[in-house]
Amino acid sequence: MPRSASAITVALALLALGGILAACSASREPQATAAADPADAAPSQCDAGKVQRWIGEDLSGYVERQAAAESGAQETRVLKPGDAATMDFNPRRLNIHVDPGGVIIKLACG
Template sequence: MFRTRALLATLAVAAVLAGCSTGGSSGGGQAVDGTASNDGRCQASGADFAIGKQGSADLLEQARKASGSQTARILKPRDVVTLEYRSERLNLNVDEQGVVTRVNCG
């Protein structure tokens, strides 16, 4: 009984410590695609090239990578959104025709 509890406690501690570890990389602070690492935070100015283009999944992914964001979405004129601000998310706002009119983080 004591051995079982000791083993379970050891496994629990190992699991907690594994969750705290970082992957570590030899990239020298640079992201794989060559953009500066910014901890996944959005920098909307990197995606300004999308303004005036037709919103699409490909454009969204290019803009997400260029901004350094972890996530991205396209917002249409009447989409319902919450007021939460997420520093790692890029928003591409499109007009009725699906053309990007604004790029922002949140």
């Protein structure tokens, strides 16, 4: 009889420990979610439709900053004829295509 009593005691101790660990991990998750900044959850995306008025303008630092702000882009990339560019799509980036003279010919997100 003592052997089965100790086995039951060990089993109950393991169950209790498992319950405590499960409760600890469950209680952490909602706290982490509640503490997260909602702005981090949904980064702003670029909308090139809002900046098409800049086509035909000479590219300058001012124009680049204004186009980025108006489109909601978090970053910009200027592409000149013959420039190599990665093919990765970044919904937060505004691509500004210019001709050899530095005139904006296309604005697109990605």
